[in-house]
Amino acid sequence: MLVLAIESSCDETAAAVVRDGREILSSVVYSQVAVHAEYGGVVPEIASRRHLEAIVPVISEALAKGSVALADIEGIAVTQGPGLVGALLVGISTAKALAYARRLPLVGIHHIEGHLLAVLLEHQVEFPFIALAVSGGHTHIYRVDGFARYVTLGQTLDDAAGEAFDKVAKLLGLSYPGGMEIDRLAVSGDPRAVRFPRPLLHDGTFNFSFSGLKTAVLNHLRQYPVPPTGVRLNDICASFQTAVCEILTHKACAAAAATGIGRVVVAGGVACNSGLRRAMSELAVTAGLELHFPSPGLCSDNAAMIAVPGDFYLEHRITSNRELDALPTWPLDTMATRLKGA
Amino acid sequence: MLSVTTRSAAETAALGRRLGELLQPGDFVALTGELGAGKTQFARGVALGLAVDPAQPVTSPTYTLMNVYHGRCPFYHFDLYRLAGDDDAAELGFSEYFHGDGVCLVEWAERLISEMPAERLTVSFHHAGDDLRRIEFAASGDRYRELANTLFDRR
Secondary structure (H helix, E strand, O other): OOOEEEEEEOOOOEEEEEHHHHHEEEEEEEOHHHHHHHOEOOOHHHHHHHHHHHHHHHHHHHHHOOOOOOHOEEEHHHHHEEOHHHHHHHHHHHHHHHHHHHHHEEEEEHHHHHOOOOOOOOOOOOOOOOEEEEEEOOOEEEEEEEEEEEEEEEEEEOOOHOOOOOOOOHHHOOOOHHHHHHHHHHHOOOOOOOOOOOOOOOOOOOOOOOHHHHHHHHHHOOOOOOOOOOHHHHHHHHHHHHHHHHHHHHHHHHHHHHHHHEEEEOOHHHHHOOOHHHHHHHHHHOOOOOEEOOHHHHHOOOOOOHHHHHHHHHHHHOOOOOOOOOOOOOHHHHHHHHHHHO | EEEEEOOOHHHHHHHHHHHHHOOOOOEHHHHEEOOOHHHHHHHHHHHHHOOOOOOOOOOOOOOOOOEEEOOOOOEEEEEOEEEEEOHHHHOOHHHHOOOOOOEEEEEHHHHHHHHHHOOOOEEEEEEEEOOOOEEEEEEOHHHHHHHHHHHHOOO
């Protein structure tokens, strides 16, 4: 099936044309990160307006780059949640209008479901697998038994990993968004320079806690009269990043061991982090795990990943009706209810 | 201004819990203070005090801007950290939740000060060395003065 997918749940306005949930014909992403950086944060009015301005050009570009006409599209998948309602509604309204005008089936997709399955656009990965989903808003470990069949094994109890990166970057005086900047500086730093704590590392659960780690960085910084620069800044970045990566990789591998599932997928924006990729790859070799990362363009928010579950549901005639509405909070584990009667 | 110093994250959460036990639907609590000052710990305690299921993690709403919990009444947990400006917050429709069926608690309230109800409890968090936090309560309006007094009488 030729699916047009639309994503507007956070800072990116994106559209993609994907065949059979596997072959990307086009994937266009318009990011507002630069706009937000200018203001030092999200301005909701501007965020929604930018989505509105971008959505139609982004869809037109996706169709043009995929060399397909709207008449060729056989179904539409759109991110329904979780996310900011104002942002989600831009994508949803557009998807509904297109579906109604072209009499196409439409399905609302869970944003994280897209992240977990994005890897299928590049690799053959068998079910079941363990998924570590790490982004600004998420730090979850799931068991993925198949399309729509997700079980939460653990999650952060306070801050998400991406949020910890951004907030520590702020404490260090780095520019927004700071996660990538920490990764860049960490390359030249000594990861053993500062011994930051590893909260919940050996608590026997698959949960995370990063709030205390953020506070540990703050307490470390307060010992010095001036903000860190040069070698000391690099060392703090490397030490902090290593602590986060050690916790993430340890828990993901522990989940694989506990479930007896030897396949791990790392997904979400923080999966772009080079330290996490390296640490996870090393540990996977030691533990004998089959490890998959989507390429960086598919880790950050995009619409192609939305087409993967989208194609599955549409092929199984699991569709949303015209009442499809934004769901700011939406537990992923409930997705299995969609399979009933399909 | 009433003030208290806590010595750990757990003590900060316990203080939040005692406040949570006293809160009623329609109440508004504004939290201010720097990163790592204990606001989310305090919010976690408030959730417990409102009888939110302890098994439910009270996570940071920084990226979602608001999380909703269901205890003995709805608990609306806001976080305005990612917002840049004060005027634009009106676009989020936050005020529709204020004076509603639940308790509103807003972290980084300093970013939305013009939108806040005039009558509210403002709790400010200050670093006081290592794990010490000085937590100040400022009440405006009869309901909140009574609330603050009850909270401190109970201590």
